[in-house]
Amino acid sequence: xxxxxxxxxxGGGRRPGPAPAxxxxxxVRESEIVRMVRLGMPNRDIADTLVISVKTVEAHLTRIFRKxxxxxxxxxxxxxxxxxxxx
Numbered sequence: 001x002x003x004x005x006x007x008x009x010x011g012g013g014r015r016p017g018p019a020p021a022x023x024x025x026x027x028v029r030e031s032e033i034v035r036m037v038r039l040g041m042p043n044r045d046i047a048d049t050l051v052i053s054v055k056t057v058e059a060h061l062t063r064i065f066r067k068x069x070x071x072x073x074x075x076x077x078x079x080x081x082x083x084x085x086x087x
Contacts, residue, residue, distance in 0.1 A: 025067055033060050038077045 026034065029050075036046045043057045050057075061073070070076045 026064060030060055030064050030067075033057065034064060034076060034080045037061075037073050038080050040077075 032050065033046060036049065041049070043054050043061075047054045047057045061076075064076065065071060068076060068079055070079055
């Protein structure tokens with residue numbers, strides 16, 4: 001049979017995530033979405049404004065969260081306010 005697979009990290013702690021990216025690493029569309037999140041727009045309104053589906057907005061937000069190292073819209077808005085996303 002096979003050997004058991006050891007747990008990742010070895011130390012039992014959380015693995016470090018990717019280093020947070022700057023807003024310069026975001027695409028133009030991602031920057032537009034960040035600006036709209038900062039304005040407090042819900043996904044449905046962002047989708048309607050950009051003429052894309054809500055699922056596409058959600059996919060963009062997932063990539064934005066990964067690139068910036070944040071986990072919520074509130075954290076994204078706060079981080080973006082500090083970074084002064086153009087728009």
